[in-house]
Amino acid sequence: MSTTLPESELRQAATIARGLAIDAVHACNSGHLGLPLGAAEIGAVLFGHALQYHPRHPHWINRDRFILSAGHGSMFLYSWLHLAGYELPLEELQNFRQLHSKTPGHPEFGETPGVEATTGPLGQGVGNAVGYAIAGKMAAARFNTEQHKVVDYHVFALAGDGCLQEGVAAEAASLAGHLGLDNLILIYDSNDVTLDAMAKVTQSEDAAQRFAAYGFDVVTIHGHDFSAIFRAVDDARRADNGKPKLIVARTEIGRGIPEVAGTAKAHGEGGAKFAESSRKGLGLPPTTFFVSDDVREYFQQHQARLLQRYQAWMATFDAWRTANPELAQQLQTARQGQVPADLIDTIPEFAAGYADATRNSGGVVIQHVAAKVPLFITGSADLFGSTKNYIQDGKDYGRGVGTGRNIWFGIREHAMGAILNGLAYDGLFRPSGATFAVFADYLRPAIRVAALAHLPVTYIFTHDSVGVGEDGPTHQPVETCSGLRVIPNLDVIRPGDPEEVAGAFVAALERTNGPTALLLSRQKIATQHAIPAKLRRAGTLRGGYVMLHESGPLQMILLATGSELQHAMAAAEKLGPGVRVVSMPCLERFDRQAREYREQVLPHSCTRRIAIEAGVPDLWHKYVGPQGRILGIPRFGLSAPGDTVMQELGIGVEAVLATAREIS
Numbered sequence: 001m002s003t004t005l006p007e008s009e010l011r012q013a014a015t016i017a018r019g020l021a022i023d024a025v026h027a028c029n030s031g032h033l034g035l036p037l038g039a040a041e042i043g044a045v046l047f048g049h050a051l052q053y054h055p056r057h058p059h060w061i062n063r064d065r066f067i068l069s070a071g072h073g074s075m076f077l078y079s080w081l082h083l084a085g086y087e088l089p090l091e092e093l094q095n096f097r098q099l100h101s102k103t104p105g106h107p108e109f110g111e112t113p114g115v116e117a118t119t120g121p122l123g124q125g126v127g128n129a130v131g132y133a134i135a136g137k138m139a140a141a142r143f144n145t146e147q148h149k150v151v152d153y154h155v156f157a158l159a160g161d162g163c164l165q166e167g168v169a170a171e172a173a174s175l176a177g178h179l180g181l182d183n184l185i186l187i188y189d190s191n192d193v194t195l196d197a198m199a200k201v202t203q204s205e206d207a208a209q210r211f212a213a214y215g216f217d218v219v220t221i222h223g224h225d226f227s228a229i230f231r232a233v234d235d236a237r238r239a240d241n242g243k244p245k246l247i248v249a250r251t252e253i254g255r256g257i258p259e260v261a262g263t264a265k266a267h268g269e270g271g272a273k274f275a276e277s278s279r280k281g282l283g284l285p286p287t288t289f290f291v292s293d294d295v296r297e298y299f300q301q302h303q304a305r306l307l308q309r310y311q312a313w314m315a316t317f318d319a320w321r322t323a324n325p326e327l328a329q330q331l332q333t334a335r336q337g338q339v340p341a342d343l344i345d346t347i348p349e350f351a352a353g354y355a356d357a358t359r360n361s362g363g364v365v366i367q368h369v370a371a372k373v374p375l376f377i378t379g380s381a382d383l384f385g386s387t388k389n390y391i392q393d394g395k396d397y398g399r400g401v402g403t404g405r406n407i408w409f410g411i412r413e414h415a416m417g418a419i420l421n422g423l424a425y426d427g428l429f430r431p432s433g434a435t436f437a438v439f440a441d442y443l444r445p446a447i448r449v450a451a452l453a454h455l456p457v458t459y460i461f462t463h464d465s466v467g468v469g470e471d472g473p474t475h476q477p478v479e480t481c482s483g484l485r486v487i488p489n490l491d492v493i494r495p496g497d498p499e500e501v502a503g504a505f506v507a508a509l510e511r512t513n514g515p516t517a518l519l520l521s522r523q524k525i526a527t528q529h530a531i532p533a534k535l536r537r538a539g540t541l542r543g544g545y546v547m548l549h550e551s552g553p554l555q556m557i558l559l560a561t562g563s564e565l566q567h568a569m570a571a572a573e574k575l576g577p578g579v580r581v582v583s584m585p586c587l588e589r590f591d592r593q594a595r596e597y598r599e600q601v602l603p604h605s606c607t608r609r610i611a612i613e614a615g616v617p618d619l620w621h622k623y624v625g626p627q628g629r630i631l632g633i634p635r636f637g638l639s640a641p642g643d644t645v646m647q648e649l650g651i652g653v654e655a656v657l658a659t660a661r662e663i664s
């Protein structure tokens with residue numbers, strides 16, 4: 001953009017944006033006014049001048065990304081998206097926070113054009129921005145050529161004290177500094193106020209110094225000064241110096257409503273009761289949701305300028321496409337989120353006699369998946385050696401190695417979750433990340449958002465039960481698998497043998513509308529060689545299937561997942577002809593099958609059922625029914641060898657046989 005700043009137009013736009021926020025919050029008597037008012041000048045500079053975007057091409061791959069990490073200030077984003085010309089008509093602003101509007105209480109990805117991330121849980125957006133920035137670096141490394149630069153966008157995030165106080169933002173920022181993400185520009189709306197009180201009640205650190213220590217370039221500006229904001233943004237954008245940027249913008253929360261400005265009362269909807277007087281004070285006419293002709297016209301002209309930039313980029317892109325048909329094809333496939341339709345068939349079957357821990361089978365499968373899905377990437381929170389998901393010929397992602405496919409997240413699980421979300425929002429890459437299952441809770445808030453925002457992230461959670469053994473109860477997940485299962489739209493797959501592992505990875509990769517958690521064992525388990533590999537794979541894709549058919553009239557069904565499948569199979573052999581074994585690696589996928597299929601697998605006439613899973617039992621009631629039995633672990637584990645712990649806690653063939661006798 002030109003460096004001459006249209007200050008008076010931006011000033012008017014800021015006033016209009018303040019008015020829209022006041023009116024929207026007043027209309028529904030809820031929401032947050034403080035940020036939209038306090039950061040109005042920042043919004044004006046970004047959307048009215050500095051950002052590279054085009055409202056008619058919200059998925060333009062080289063647009064600057066803007067993430068409102070402080071999602072409670074959603075009216076900030078909605079006002080600016082509206083003024084900028086996105087498909088967000090004024091009626092949507094009038095329907096702020098109402099049923100089925102495009103202006104939900106907090107920004108939701110996929111609901112509103114121009115919203116790049118679902119935010120509101122504070123801190124997540126900072127992690128998402130780091131993910132987007134990594135995606136930008138990775139895309140640039142893969143797709144830019146000497147002749148043509150098609151990816152050079154910047155990632156902006158607006159964060160408040162709340163975001164910066166959250167641990168996830170600290171983890172993410174620390175990693176961003178380490179990775180030298182100079183395409184990341186974090187704007188800190190530093191207004192000395194949080195929700196309950198003045199920020200000084202809970203913070204006294206020097207954020208500028210903290211971020212400088214992370215490796216950021218930091219500048220502090222007066223956040224209502226248009227030219228200072230623009231200069232800071234412009235400098236940040238130009239400095240390809242291997243450092244992410246933090247702009248500390250000193251602002252007054254709720255600016256425009258004198259009764260509350262600068263105090264915690266400005267944070268929420270409190271200022272709305274002064275709507276009338278503040279509108280007057282701002283020089284707005286009595287008409288609510290007012291947008292002046294001048295401001296409309298300014299943004300129309302701005303749109304025309306942005307269109308020129310978009311078209312110039314398109315010309316470069318077309319030339320790049322012609323010169324690099326293979327890269328262009330790869331980009332196209334990736335943008336559609338497709339994986340090869342025959343992915344499952346490209347994974348070789350495991351050899352006769354193969355038996356290993358499912359984490360190791362995963363380590364084999366992931367190599368084949370990576371070979372077929374070039375933009376599949378993975379990472380681990382300092383546990384590659386244990387989680388086994390390292391892409392062998394994928395190189396490590398890092399400074400100057402944008403083509404690397406293995407991200408070393410360090411011991412930053414929460415940031416890993418938020419960063420994977422950022423990569424998934426961006427959409428080019430198929431991100432996965434790993435840690436021990438017991439630490440899934442460290443990234444749970446990010447998993448929840450991934451599920452809510454329909455992001456196809458794959459989690460590789462190994463060491464999935466008390467089978468972990470000697471590390472003891474701190475490291476033995478008993479509730480984790482079920483705890484994950486209760487998150488809507490998250491598929492949790494606990495495969496019981498290597499072919500089920502192959503099915504599980506494919507299930508995760510074929511999914512485009514939500515995340516998948518794979519729970520893999522630390523310990524070696526049996527392979528069900530007697531059952532055709534194809535059946536085990538296809539069955540896993542259906543979530544549950546008959547692994548072993550009864551050879552006489554059906555009398556009993558054994559249900560199992562993961563490492564307990566081997567016990568169900570061994571028990572069935574001893575129990576005789578009337579016993580069926582149902583492998584249930586993924587309850588969610590099974591639940592999505594047609595009723596007829598579910599009835600075929602679990603005929604309701606057969607009420608003698610036993611479920612076995614080395615974890616808390618309660619979710620299994622739904623599948624075993626009132627007369628069924630569940631062999632689970634309703635307590636924390638024990639420090640001892642894994643087999644001993646399993647036996648001590650009643651998980652094994654003997655326990656299945658004993659229970660079967662009881663209900664026969």
Ligand SMILES: Cc1ncc(C[n+]2csc(CCOP(=O)(O)OP(=O)(O)O)c2C)c(N)n1
Nearest residue numbers: 072120121122160161162163193194195267
């Ligand atoms: C993880 C999380 N915890 C708590 C909240 C509730 N909450 C919303 S805004 C806010 C205060 C945020 O303060 P700040 O970032 O300074 O925002 P400002 O007051 O400047 O609008 C809190 C605690 C939340 N949205 N997310």
